[in-house]
Amino acid sequence: MKPVLALVGRPNVGKSTLFNRITKSRDAIVADFAGLTRDRHYGNAKQGRIEFIVIDTGGFEPTAESGIYMEMAKQTRQAVAEADVVVFVVDARGGLSAQDHDIAKYLRKLGKPTVLAANKAEGMTEGIQFSEFYELGLGEIHPVSAAHGQGVRSLVEEAFATLDLPEPEEEAEAEDTGIVKLAVAGRPNVGKSTLINTWLGEERLVAFDLPGTTRDAISVPFEREGQKFELIDTAGLRRKGKVFEAIEKFSVVKTLQAIESANVVLLLLDATQGVTDQDAHIAGYILESGRAVVLAVNKWDAVDDYQRQQVQRQIETRLAFLKFAPLHFISAIKRQGLGPVWTAIAQAYRSAMAKMSTPVLTRLLLEAVQFQQPKRSGMFRPKLRYAHQGGMNPPVIVIHGNSLEHVTDAYKRFLEGRFRKEFNLVGTPLRIEMKTSRNPYAAKDAG
Numbered sequence: 001m002k003p004v005l006a007l008v009g010r011p012n013v014g015k016s017t018l019f020n021r022i023t024k025s026r027d028a029i030v031a032d033f034a035g036l037t038r039d040r041h042y043g044n045a046k047q048g049r050i051e052f053i054v055i056d057t058g059g060f061e062p063t064a065e066s067g068i069y070m071e072m073a074k075q076t077r078q079a080v081a082e083a084d085v086v087v088f089v090v091d092a093r094g095g096l097s098a099q100d101h102d103i104a105k106y107l108r109k110l111g112k113p114t115v116l117a118a119n120k121a122e123g124m125t126e127g128i129q130f131s132e133f134y135e136l137g138l139g140e141i142h143p144v145s146a147a148h149g150q151g152v153r154s155l156v157e158e159a160f161a162t163l164d165l166p167e168p169e170e171e172a173e174a175e176d177t178g179i180v181k182l183a184v185a186g187r188p189n190v191g192k193s194t195l196i197n198t199w200l201g202e203e204r205l206v207a208f209d210l211p212g213t214t215r216d217a218i219s220v221p222f223e224r225e226g227q228k229f230e231l232i233d234t235a236g237l238r239r240k241g242k243v244f245e246a247i248e249k250f251s252v253v254k255t256l257q258a259i260e261s262a263n264v265v266l267l268l269l270d271a272t273q274g275v276t277d278q279d280a281h282i283a284g285y286i287l288e289s290g291r292a293v294v295l296a297v298n299k300w301d302a303v304d305d306y307q308r309q310q311v312q313r314q315i316e317t318r319l320a321f322l323k324f325a326p327l328h329f330i331s332a333i334k335r336q337g338l339g340p341v342w343t344a345i346a347q348a349y350r351s352a353m354a355k356m357s358t359p360v361l362t363r364l365l366l367e368a369v370q371f372q373q374p375k376r377s378g379m380f381r382p383k384l385r386y387a388h389q390g391g392m393n394p395p396v397i398v399i400h401g402n403s404l405e406h407v408t409d410a411y412k413r414f415l416e417g418r419f420r421k422e423f424n425l426v427g428t429p430l431r432i433e434m435k436t437s438r439n440p441y442a443a444k445d446a447g
Contacts, residue, residue: 001257004053005045005159006083008076008107010099011059013091014119018146019043019056022156042252044288047156053256055079061099062106082253085113085159088136092118092143096132104136113162117155118143179221180349183232183258185286186268187278191298195268195332196231227346232258259285263393264292264348264427266341271299271307271329275314283319290394292348292428293325296341300329324420326427348427352393356423361387361397368418377406385437394429404434 005022007015023043041056057079058072080086088107090100107114118130121143130141142158144151184192200222220231259265265286269279286293297311308329315327326344330337365387374382383402390396397419412432420430 002051002053002260003084003160003163004055004082004253005156006055006057006079006086007089008057008060008080008086008103009089010061010091010097010103013089013094014146015089016041016056018087018089018117018119018144018152019054021146021149021152022047022054042256044285045156047153050160052160053253055083055253060103062102080107080110080112083112085115085163087115087117087155087159088138089117089119090133090136092121092124092130094120096135100133100136104138108137113159114138115155115159115162116141119146121145122148122150179228179230180345181230181232181261181263182345183262183265183291184268185255185259185265185282187270187273187276187282190268190270190273191332192268195298195330198332198335198338199231224342232261255282256285259289259291262291263352264294264345266294266296266345267325269295269297269311269315271297271303271311274311275318280318283322287321287429290429290431292352292394293322294341294344294348294427295319295322295325295327297327297329298332301331301334301336324425324427324429344427351423351425352395352428354392354395354423354425354428356389356395356397356419358386358388360422361389361419364418364422365399365415368415372411372414374407374411377403380406382407390433391431394431395423395425396431396433398433398435400435400437402437404436407434 007019009015019041023045025043043054043056045052045054057076060076061073086107088103090096116133116136116138118133118141121130122145124130124143130143133141140158142151142155144155146152184196186192200220222229222231259282267279267283267286269275283293295315297315300308303311319325326348328337328341328344330341332338365384369384374384380403382404384399384404384407385401387397387399390398399415416430416432419425419432
């Protein structure tokens with residue numbers, strides 16, 4: 001499981017700037033709970049061989065007892081609970097405040113590994129300028145400038161040095177074990193728990209649960225019609241005596257980690273709510289992770305024809321990037337439409353683990369080029385020579401040739417369509433990588 005780093009501090013100390021600097025992007029997955037002005041933001045990051053999740057929080061006022069500040073404090077406490085290590089951000093130029101003392105007291109009491117970052121420290125080199133922050137009792141002060149990127153790398157290194165992380169393993173080639181690792185993802189209250197209970201109640205073949213730590217996803221092996229599955233639960237499944245029960249507890253971190261661990265993700269949408277920003281964020285994360293995906297719209301029995309048309313239009317527009325994913329309409333509580341979902345999950349898994357031979361890929365590539373050549377770029381036209389498979393889950397096709405950096409996205413989509421059709425790839429992303437060989441005769445070859 002990826003480790004989790006949470007950024008906390010009072011308002012306007014530069015947490016969001018630091019978040020963007022660490023994640024190298026302005027994108028974030030947002031926990032958009034109703035009624036909150038300031039939510040937790042989640043992003044993926046990588047430094048060296050360590051991949052981790054970063055949580056950005058709103059201004060933290062631990063002593064707030066009412067209003068929006070109390071709600072923001074709840075969000076921050078949740079982020080700290082989900083984190084492995086906390087980076088407490090203070091304002092090096094603004095100096096120490098009473099609120100900083102309150103936050104430090106809360107973090108010391110909690111006992112979670114914490115690193116103190118003095119942001120906005122550009123141009124401040126004297127150690128004495130930071131001495132007042134030692135009053136917080138959180139050890140060494142790390143001067144950083146999130147806006148300029150100074151000291152950020154060493155800050156992250158120090159944060160993870162406080163943890164006993166296992167050595168990152170070399171990424172192993174995906175292996176088809178025949179056991180489908182299936183994660184059920186979606187917003188709170190879309191019916192994940194109902195669906196899981198329906199499955200487990202129907203099949204009656206749950207062997208045991210494998211509890212991880214409190215925030216890890218729980219893995220439940222079961223079997224259906226001879227196919228073995230490993231259900232990676234994100235709905236808070238717990239064992240009570242000999243009966244499994246599911247509790248709808250929403251942890252974004254648990255959802256992201258479950259997606260990473262899965263072969264196939266069932267993204268559950270709510271027909272009564274339509275497609276929300278958070279649905280789109282989770283869908284984007286699934287795509288970024290390269291996981292096969294099946295879309296299921298739950299509570300289909302609870303909406304009228306007009307609402308059904310609205311939901312279908314929203315899926316076409318807001319989730320257009322998941323066009324390759326099969327779409328099913330179900331009612332978990334009435335057990336309607338579940339059979340075709342299982343068929344789609346099995347097909348998505350087969351597609352994600354498909355083996356594609358080099359001769360067939362190269363033949364398809366050359367036929368595609370013969371049918372439609374890539375656009376010329378200046379003097380040169382990209383020359384696509386041969387293709388081979390570069391990975392599974394998701395399938396990766398590596399194409400070799402000359403001047404391939406000029407191949408347009410539209411042409412890549414054209415190639416993707418032909419590969420998908422030949423290998424019947426449904427429900428899985430397909431990644432195409434271009435590798436250019438240096439060719440000293442490129443100018444002469446341009447034709």
